[in-house]
Amino acid sequence: MRISELVERSGVPLPTVKYYLREGLLPPGTPTGRNQAAYDEGHLQRLRMIRALIEIGGLPVSGVRDVLRAVDDPGQMGHDLRGIAHCTVARPVRGDRTSPSWQAARVTAAALAAERGWHVHPEAPAFDQLADAIEALRGLGQDDLLTLLPLYADTADELAKPEVAMVTRRPDRAGMVEAVVTGTVLGEAVFNALRRLAQEHQSSLLA
């Protein structure tokens, strides 16, 4: 298809498509003339994934680039899908991760996984993100909300079982990688939205 059809079917504006092509997020089409190229269904699918990661996952363009690199070259990431899940969660590092209060929060985070016998990389970025949030809650005097941590961890583990099982049902490795990436980012958006609705509902019962 021509670039105009790619624009129409994806709903992504032409300047944005050109930007993704320049940035290498979208692979070039097959040249068909001096200033023309042909694009296929793979380009459309890729464009949809880029938009989902940016608009719904809230990833920066640099984060999208990392994710797509993993999708295109899963071998790079090690022997399982973990590295890919990691790289979808890239976030700007917070200022001070050396303070005693942050270190204490990091210990709390690691203990939650250790108590459950979780097999996770000891330097998984999610540990740091968890520590960021724990430190912030303590700093705001909201420590009591942290009593929910074990419930959160057990619930997360229960949810992860069917999620991972579903992803591994994909027929090929490329499909699995795509499902991990979209499942991590979009699955999070889905669950966060449902939590907000459920919280609103539970609040209304007490009003």
Added chain:
Amino acid sequence: MRISELVERSGVPLPTVKYYLREGLLPPGTPTGRNQAAYDEGHLQRLRMIRALIEIGGLPVSGVRDVLRAVDDPGQMGHDLRGIAHCTVARPVRGDRTSPSWQAARVTAAALAAERGWHVHPEAPAFDQLADAIEALRGLGQDDLLTLLPLYADTADELAKPEVAMVTRRPDRAGMVEAVVTGTVLGEAVFNALRRLAQEHQSSLLA
């Protein structure tokens, strides 16, 4: 305390503190001289909340302003805490929410709440966010991940019960509002990080 102590205790750089003062996110201190003002523990707490909302919650400055307005004037928000929870989830609206595929996703989102008898505002922003993610998953051909929606909804409801109960245990309304805001934004960051770790663990069991 002087502004230098506010900077030191909060870890927020001076130019940033001045920016928040100019933008009205942080209320002015009590003037103590021509170019000096005194700040108190309330300023420090407010500064910590601003940083948490931005760094961990990922809110834009305009979103922080909306949240703080709700914290400062809960009466504005109606008779319960729902409005406040809503305003913490402000996100840029996506381009096309008129397409048939988005409308279909929005119907799916509403049905999840209706089937559970949830008391939620029919135009809660979370419905639109849920529809965004559902539409994106369908567009990417990841429909099978949507079979997890009922499990997600039921799990979210189970989590919301202790969360809301904990918030309502706060002694005063101001404390409740602060707990709702930080609990929504930081609680989400906590749970998302734990989900990523749990997914990594479950993936490793299959490797």
